[in-house]
Amino acid sequence: MTKYNYTYADFKNDQQVKWCPGCGDHAMLNAVQRALPDVAEALDLPREKFVFVSGIGCSSRFIYYMRTFGFHTIHGRAAAVATGIKTARPDLSVWVCTGDGDSLAIGGNHFIHAIRRNIDLNLVLFNNEIYGLTKGQYSPTTKLGKVTKTSPYGTIEQPFNPGELVIGAKGSFFARTIDADVALSKELLVAAAQHKGMSVVEALVNCVIFNNRTHADFAADKATRAERTIHLRHGEKMLFGANLDKGLIFEDMQLKVVTIGEGGYTIDDVLTHDAHRRDTTLHTMLAAMRYPDYPVAVGIIRDVEEPTYEAKVEEQIAEVTSHSSIHSVSDLLHSGDTWEVR
Amino acid sequence: MKQQLHDVVIRFSGDSGDGMQLTGTLFSETSALAGNDISTFPDYPAEIRAPQGTVAGVSGFQVHFGSGRITSPGDYCDVLVAMNPAALKANRKWLKTDATVILDADSVTADNLTKAEFSSDDPIAELGLDGYNIVMPHITSLTRTALAEQAGMDRKSIDKCKNMFALGIILYMYNCSTEHGHQFLDKKFGKKAPALAEANRLVLDGGYNYAANNHLFANTYFVAPAPQKSGTYRSINGNVATAWGFIAASERSGRPLFCGSYPITPATVILEELAKHKSLGVKSVQAEDEIAGICTAIGAAYGGSLAITTTSGPGLSLKSEALGLAVMAELPLVVVDVQRGGPSTGLPTKTEQSDLLQALHGRNGECPLVVLAAASPGDCFDKAYLAAKIALEHMTPVVLLTDGFIANGSEPWRIPDIADYAAITPPIVESAEGDFMPYKRDERLVRGWALPGTAGLEHRIGGLEKHALRGTISYDPDNHAEMVRLRAEKVRRVADYLPELQVEGDAEGDLLVVSWGGTYGHVTAAVEGARERGASIAHCHISALNPLPHGLGEILARYRHVVVCELNEGQLAYHLRQQFPSITFNQYNKCEGQPFTTSELLDHFMLYTNR
Numbered sequence: 001m002t003k004y005n006y007t008y009a010d011f012k013n014d015q016q017v018k019w020c021p022g023c024g025d026h027a028m029l030n031a032v033q034r035a036l037p038d039v040a041e042a043l044d045l046p047r048e049k050f051v052f053v054s055g056i057g058c059s060s061r062f063i064y065y066m067r068t069f070g071f072h073t074i075h076g077r078a079a080a081v082a083t084g085i086k087t088a089r090p091d092l093s094v095w096v097c098t099g100d101g102d103s104l105a106i107g108g109n110h111f112i113h114a115i116r117r118n119i120d121l122n123l124v125l126f127n128n129e130i131y132g133l134t135k136g137q138y139s140p141t142t143k144l145g146k147v148t149k150t151s152p153y154g155t156i157e158q159p160f161n162p163g164e165l166v167i168g169a170k171g172s173f174f175a176r177t178i179d180a181d182v183a184l185s186k187e188l189l190v191a192a193a194q195h196k197g198m199s200v201v202e203a204l205v206n207c208v209i210f211n212n213r214t215h216a217d218f219a220a221d222k223a224t225r226a227e228r229t230i231h232l233r234h235g236e237k238m239l240f241g242a243n244l245d246k247g248l249i250f251e252d253m254q255l256k257v258v259t260i261g262e263g264g265y266t267i268d269d270v271l272t273h274d275a276h277r278r279d280t281t282l283h284t285m286l287a288a289m290r291y292p293d294y295p296v297a298v299g300i301i302r303d304v305e306e307p308t309y310e311a312k313v314e315e316q317i318a319e320v321t322s323h324s325s326i327h328s329v330s331d332l333l334h335s336g337d338t339w340e341v342r
Numbered sequence: 343m344k345q346q347l348h349d350v351v352i353r354f355s356g357d358s359g360d361g362m363q364l365t366g367t368l369f370s371e372t373s374a375l376a377g378n379d380i381s382t383f384p385d386y387p388a389e390i391r392a393p394q395g396t397v398a399g400v401s402g403f404q405v406h407f408g409s410g411r412i413t414s415p416g417d418y419c420d421v422l423v424a425m426n427p428a429a430l431k432a433n434r435k436w437l438k439t440d441a442t443v444i445l446d447a448d449s450v451t452a453d454n455l456t457k458a459e460f461s462s463d464d465p466i467a468e469l470g471l472d473g474y475n476i477v478m479p480h481i482t483s484l485t486r487t488a489l490a491e492q493a494g495m496d497r498k499s500i501d502k503c504k505n506m507f508a509l510g511i512i513l514y515m516y517n518c519s520t521e522h523g524h525q526f527l528d529k530k531f532g533k534k535a536p537a538l539a540e541a542n543r544l545v546l547d548g549g550y551n552y553a554a555n556n557h558l559f560a561n562t563y564f565v566a567p568a569p570q571k572s573g574t575y576r577s578i579n580g581n582v583a584t585a586w587g588f589i590a591a592s593e594r595s596g597r598p599l600f601c602g603s604y605p606i607t608p609a610t611v612i613l614e615e616l617a618k619h620k621s622l623g624v625k626s627v628q629a630e631d632e633i634a635g636i637c638t639a640i641g642a643a644y645g646g647s648l649a650i651t652t653t654s655g656p657g658l659s660l661k662s663e664a665l666g667l668a669v670m671a672e673l674p675l676v677v678v679d680v681q682r683g684g685p686s687t688g689l690p691t692k693t694e695q696s697d698l699l700q701a702l703h704g705r706n707g708e709c710p711l712v713v714l715a716a717a718s719p720g721d722c723f724d725k726a727y728l729a730a731k732i733a734l735e736h737m738t739p740v741v742l743l744t745d746g747f748i749a750n751g752s753e754p755w756r757i758p759d760i761a762d763y764a765a766i767t768p769p770i771v772e773s774a775e776g777d778f779m780p781y782k783r784d785e786r787l788v789r790g791w792a793l794p795g796t797a798g799l800e801h802r803i804g805g806l807e808k809h810a811l812r813g814t815i816s817y818d819p820d821n822h823a824e825m826v827r828l829r830a831e832k833v834r835r836v837a838d839y840l841p842e843l844q845v846e847g848d849a850e851g852d853l854l855v856v857s858w859g860g861t862y863g864h865v866t867a868a869v870e871g872a873r874e875r876g877a878s879i880a881h882c883h884i885s886a887l888n889p890l891p892h893g894l895g896e897i898l899a900r901y902r903h904v905v906v907c908e909l910n911e912g913q914l915a916y917h918l919r920q921q922f923p924s925i926t927f928n929q930y931n932k933c934e935g936q937p938f939t940t941s942e943l944l945d946h947f948m949l950y951t952n953r
Contacts, residue, residue, distance in 0.1 A: 015814070048797045053641070054804075064802050064815065069794040071644055072804025073637070074667050080634040084641025084649070085794070087625055088600050092645070092794050110637070113630035317620045324621030329590045332622065333757045337522070338576045339375050341567075341756075 004046060006037035011047070013067040024179030024205025025059055025126060031177075031185035032095075032124070033066070038186075039193040045093055052095045053082040055102040058133045059126035059205070062097035076107025079114040082121050083309075090310040093193065096123040101131050104140040104160050115169040118197040119309040124189070125162055125200055128207040129214045136210035143214070163287025166200045167280050167302055173199035174287060175300045178219045179206060184231070184298060191300055197308045204296075218291040228291050232299040234275040237267065240295050247271070248286075248294075255285050257294060275303040344517065345561045349408025351416035352512060355433050356425030358401040359391050361505035365423075366403025367752075368509055372522045374577045374754045377567025378407040381863060382579075383415035383937065384750045388607070388690040395457035400432040409566040413718075413863035415751065417939035421515070423508050425449060425481070427465045428458035434469045442475040442559070444511060446504070448482035477558055481507050481549075488548035492541050499538075503545040510549020517564045520550055571756060578755040580719040580748035580860075581611035584652075584678060587726025589622055592648045594727075595734055595766035600647035601626040602638030604657065607690040608746040609680035612652040632660035636677065640664060643673040646770075646793040648730055652678040655697045656687060658741075659704070665739055666705045667805045669829065672781075672789050674733035674768065676726070681745040681859075683935040692935030693747035695859050696910040701741040702888055702917065708826045710833040712736070713887040715743040717862035720755040722748060725885065727763055728841075734768040736836055737788050743887070745909075747937050748860040774798030780813040787832035837889040843882065845897055851878030853950040854901035856927075858884045858914055861938055865907055868943035877951040887914070890921060898925045903950045905930055907943060 011033040019025045036050065050068040054060035056075035063070030073081045078096045086094045103111040103125055114121060130148065131137040137150040141162065145154040166174045173195040177185040185203065192199035204215045213220070218228035223242065230240035230248065238248040239260075247270030249256050258265040277283070283302040289295065326332050354366045363384055370382050383404040392399030406416035418438040424430040426449040437443070445465075455463060462468050466476055485504040489495055506523070513520055523546050531539035553559070578586075592599035601624065603613040617626045625642070629635040636651040643649035653661065658679045668675045681697045683689025701713045712732055716725035722744055729742040771778075771790035780801045781789050792799040801813055809816040810824050845854075847869055857865040862883050869881040882897055884890065898904055898918075905928040906915040915927045930946050932938060 046797065048795055048800055051794045067800055069800050070802035072802065072806065074663055074805050077633060077637040077664065080637035081641040084602055084638030085645045087627055087638065088642035088647045089645035089794065109630050110634055313625055317623060320620035326619065326621050329593045329760050332586060332589060332619065334574065336576065337371065337375065338574050338757065340574055341377065341570045341572050
């Protein structure tokens, strides 16, 4: 029995979507609008309790296309604004739509500190490895050596891997999806929304104009994805391949790809994914896997229960209130040393 | 002999680790509790423990107390307490000609004289103090003697108590009770370190009794209580008053208080104070940087809080872009700038008024907002309340300017009844009627505050130019022109709701002194002094810098001369020239990181008068 009976249409509005045809952001908008009816039921929240916050960049236009409360802020600051909203209003479901430039360059500080605080935001990181809205400059996730308008001879900067950054900051939830896989995106977004604490979903999105096919090596189509990505699920063996004949094992202090039945490896050697493990070592290794050495990990890589910032704020208020003698401004003004003049 | 005095200025000074701020504060509170009017001025270096014994490391605390109205901490001191030669050297210029100097005799060592860069072994003669009343008790060794039988105290801990010996001497000199000092020490150390409380009490009494038994002074003095309006009083500094003003506005408006801030001198105490008061529902976030401070506040404002962020000049620079967002989104927000000497890092612990133009204009685009300034420690409460009221009722950011002088300075404050303050009614949209228009305005041009969680009000706003009613993105040229005009006119109309502008002194005449912000006390004292000398003079203190209050133009025109006094190079004068081109604005400016002295102002004012 459902309470709200929303459909994805309830989260669409009448604004014309102005992303380029073929942009990966369209698919993510679709996935979010399909996830929210499930989220509304799961969290028992009506539509007016949803707030979408964004910074600057192509993906930050997202909020204009949602029929929810929306706040398009300034470059890099969405996580900080969202932190204020969630702290002031823990009753709201607060989402952040942001890009690799917005959150990993100009907003890097707010990004890592929101993660460190474990405030219950759902942050969707649209990673197209390029600055799109300013027309094609390299970003903090652009592959080393890539020729862009501001790196005409190739970039000389090591890119960030967002997953390593999130897990390095002791993030409690990190998942990765691919724009074209709307079903996977929807599944991860619903899980992220239900996670209590900061969740980061990295969406590998394609920029058809300025960085076309940047994820195509492993994400181009379903057949490629089966062989070159691995969908991690908590409690399940780390298997991939069209026939699920390949797996990840841990050997010589590193992850290794093996084929079941070859080289003496059996299914028993294959690792079982534990997303709830507190220790970050294996999660970091999984997030760091890059094609072609490894399959790229998608799914929920880390999902750990930690106290949330906004809950601790409320707890402290309740705790202090219970033993304080100051319950009004008048109490406050008369507290401490005072004297009478007659 | 006990001699009665009208008012007295005492300056406590020593190394930054000598506890001079505490000593000064304790004396001020004692004096306030005895019914004196007081004004204080903590003057300390930016370094926490600057090199010991050097002039650069001297920390001072000046208190002015009296039996009449005290509006400034006084220019020159009647008594200087110097815990070492460096403190004596640093404060030499602040001595009245008949001042008493109390110098710790034990501190006059070759080492300390070298550190303070004296060229002889006689600091008194070298500084030309021979005619002064010099008292040199052996404070350090007397403190050690007093604590000789205290078990478990090492030399370092014992020496830390010597500030209490100095306090004891001063309390005796002015016939003040040691009771408040005792109570304070019990409260501060009592539970955790009863032995330390006991040691400090012993030294405090030791100083008091030593002064009494050794007839340290020919006379002792007595300052009668000041005639004050009846009521309950307390001592308050500007930063605490600012914090409390917001808490009061939160209670009266029914909007929970949120503060997002990053620590910065001299504003940090506001955040610290708000962090204490969780029992009043205050939420404070210590943000990762200044930008996050204002951005979390903007988020909280979006969510329906009375949201503030507190900072000083460099932090205001960092907040500029986000302030523009708050102007564009038309959200209520108060930014407190506790001004300090600039530019850049400047003089973190020193006072200045040089952020006025930044507050008025320091943003990209046509970006008007309300700018208010507080005049005194106690006025910080009223102006914080007013800033919150304007922000909440007019849906606009407000910058509240205070400064290091009034933020750290304290004065007796008559505790107000919050019910006497004007109600605060934010324009919250309760429900949607048909198609919700987030930028529809009322007669004040104020838009509604549509809070997330209200069904039917779902809407999108942001930093892009927006349609004048729907709030959706609009690049239309006429719409942009209209929105620029509306944002400016909305702020202009705030003037209709400001308190009436007051003039103290003659209704017309030779000279009108114009001031703003934390210089109020010094300027008031100087104008009063000029009136006593028969000058035709008046004082107009401006609390609203944007929009300027109604009636200012008429007031300015009633005097032959106008002089604008500010602790900057003429920022208000510049602002006023734009508004009132027909008036000639003379300037009196100071950029030394120090407040005005009443005497320099008085001398200057007399140049304009006929007498």
